[in-house]
Amino acid sequence: MILKNKDVLGLESLEADEILGVLEIASRFRAVFDRPVRNVPIMRGRTVVNFFHEPSTRTRISFELAEKRLSADIVNFSAANSSFKKGETLRDTAENLAAMKIDMLVVRHSSPGSARYLAQVLDCSVINAGDGAHEHPTQGLLDIMTMRQRLGDLRGRKVTIIGDIAHSRVARSNIWGLTKLGAEVTLCGPPTMVPGALERMGVVVEYDLHRAVADADVLNVLRIQLERGAGKTFPGNREYHRMYGITEDIVRGLKPEAFILHPGPMNRDVEIAGEVADGPRQVILDQVANGVAVRMALIYLLSGGDPGALGGSDKG
Numbered sequence: 001m002i003l004k005n006k007d008v009l010g011l012e013s014l015e016a017d018e019i020l021g022v023l024e025i026a027s028r029f030r031a032v033f034d035r036p037v038r039n040v041p042i043m044r045g046r047t048v049v050n051f052f053h054e055p056s057t058r059t060r061i062s063f064e065l066a067e068k069r070l071s072a073d074i075v076n077f078s079a080a081n082s083s084f085k086k087g088e089t090l091r092d093t094a095e096n097l098a099a100m101k102i103d104m105l106v107v108r109h110s111s112p113g114s115a116r117y118l119a120q121v122l123d124c125s126v127i128n129a130g131d132g133a134h135e136h137p138t139q140g141l142l143d144i145m146t147m148r149q150r151l152g153d154l155r156g157r158k159v160t161i162i163g164d165i166a167h168s169r170v171a172r173s174n175i176w177g178l179t180k181l182g183a184e185v186t187l188c189g190p191p192t193m194v195p196g197a198l199e200r201m202g203v204v205v206e207y208d209l210h211r212a213v214a215d216a217d218v219l220n221v222l223r224i225q226l227e228r229g230a231g232k233t234f235p236g237n238r239e240y241h242r243m244y245g246i247t248e249d250i251v252r253g254l255k256p257e258a259f260i261l262h263p264g265p266m267n268r269d270v271e272i273a274g275e276v277a278d279g280p281r282q283v284i285l286d287q288v289a290n291g292v293a294v295r296m297a298l299i300y301l302l303s304g305g306d307p308g309a310l311g312g313s314d315k316g
């Protein structure tokens with residue numbers, strides 16, 4: 001059994017062997033993408049509800065595609081047109097959904113801990129698709145998969161995460177996952193966005209961008225989370241770009257094989273220059289493709305899929 005619990009709520013609660021097991025299955029699904037028929041009948045007759053209480057483009061579409069490729073029945077549910085508008089609580093909504101006999105709930109919500117809460121009150125499996133600034137485990141897994149495809153074993157590899165760490169669930173999931181796999185993680189950004197206390201998570205905090213990226217194998221560039229109040233913690237977009245933006249000049253100073261991730265959506269010319277976002281070092285579309293594979297793997301494993309029943313894998 002690769003996953004020990006019925007839910008995937010964060011990378012804090014997954015062990016290194018669970019992470020590696022999921023990525024192995026994800027790489028087998030990834031291999032299917034190049035075939036003319038990409039759907040597999042594994043989840044036929046099972047129902048997955050996508051419950052998105054906060055805006056999402058990439059993650060929602062990616063989950064939906066993953067579910068469709070596994071042939072699951074899907075119900076999409078967003079807060080905007082639901083009974084939340086009439087004051088129904090999260091618990092009541094979730095219990096009503098569960099009473100309709102669903103097999104899995106994918107939830108995005110602005111409150112940290114909401115996915116854990118739903119996992120406690122529901123019998124079905126819950127996958128956290130992002131809970132406030134807490135965790136975004138499928139993003140963490142797809143980032144790690146993308147890094148491993150290029151680097152193999154991450155032990156001793158240097159990953160620098162740059163940006164709005166304080167508001168970032170992507171950063172937190174990356175930190176948990178990467179440190180469990182033995183990578184050396186450095187965090188960089190303005191002090192108002194990178195609290196020094198994060199060093200307790202076993203990472204290095206470095207406020208000087210040039211020093212933070214000098215010997216990095218990977219840069220993971222985060223979005224400035226304007227909707228979570230990040231705009232108040234730095235003087236302006238231009239100032240941020242000048243101090244912490246990943247520009248061509250910064251890229252010239254990187255190790256020749258270093259590469260750049262961004263979880264999207266990008267604020268072009270704020271955290272990342274347009275030329276870098278379109279340039280040869282970025283692996284953003286690999287991340288997106290791996291995201292579908294990672295989500296297929298989690299859904300498959302949580303619904304009791306047999307890892308041995310899938311064919312051979314590519315690496316990653």
Ligand code: ASP
Pocket residue numbers: 058059130136139169170222223225263264265
């Ligand atoms: N799409 C990612 C998330 O939902 C990253 C971001 O929004 O900045 O957290």
